[in-house]
Amino acid sequence: VPELPEVETVRRRLEPHLGERTIAAARVHDTRLVDPARPDDVAAALAGATVTTLGRRGKYLLVHLADGSTLVVHLRMTGNLLLAAPATPAHIRAELDLDDGATVLYTDQRRFGTWRLVADDEALDQFLATRVGLEPLDPDFTWRSLQTAFRGRRAPVKALVLDQRLVGGVGNIYADEALHAARIHPLTPGGALSPAALRRLADALRAALEMGIEAQGATIRDFRTPAGGYGSMQERFRVFGRDGEPCPVCGKTIVKLRVAGRGTYICPHCQRLPRPS
């Protein structure tokens, strides 16, 4: 459930239920979720705490508490936060009982997700400053801020876009989609991008993420509807997962590469690697 649009969707879904509520009891079933050395601390600290608002930075979900502390949640690859319903989901790793009788479930098949409690705003800022860079949806996210972030870097632009310390919230899918829309080959050294290319990339990243939020973060997990058809998101991906299919822009066959250790889909016609100079 990761990438910025998915986290933002979880935030918006939960805010009406969790915002302004008091947590009556918290249960952490999987100690790996929190600091393994002190697994009971987070549950104890959450019990009786009142939530003010839910925020987000990059892929981190921020559960702000009335005492000034914040529960920093990262869903990694398969984490999710759900309201308890008659149908009990699998892989429940933690539960929050709210004062209105509702229960919020944290599920995570692969158990990569993390809950971390930070004491105050200063600790939160410090935590985020070393992990999350530019917010692609902020008004001040422009080609110039990308240029500053990428200056002098020789790593492939896709690796830079995926580096959360440079740009927060972009994952493998939206990186491929944005690079295709911007007509940039993922192996292009980040520092070699022209101002025009950087502008296309900044616009494409923002557009791809906004589209994902609009689609309510439906990702490959939700591709198949119960009827076996395709979900809305699959039709919106233009290159991701589509090797062997024609590029929707030019018709040439989409190919799969490996960049930054990840499966990478490109149109070899629309996305050319500039001649090294």
Add this chain to the structure above:
DNA sequence: CGCCCTGTTGGGGA
């Protein structure tokens, strides 16, 4: 049935 590969992420070590 088993084995191997892949994967929506981030952190640590080389």
Add this chain to the structure above:
DNA sequence: ATCCCCAACAGGGC
């Protein structure tokens, strides 16, 4: 600065 591997599990191909 960059690259590789790993965490734990499910699903697909063979």
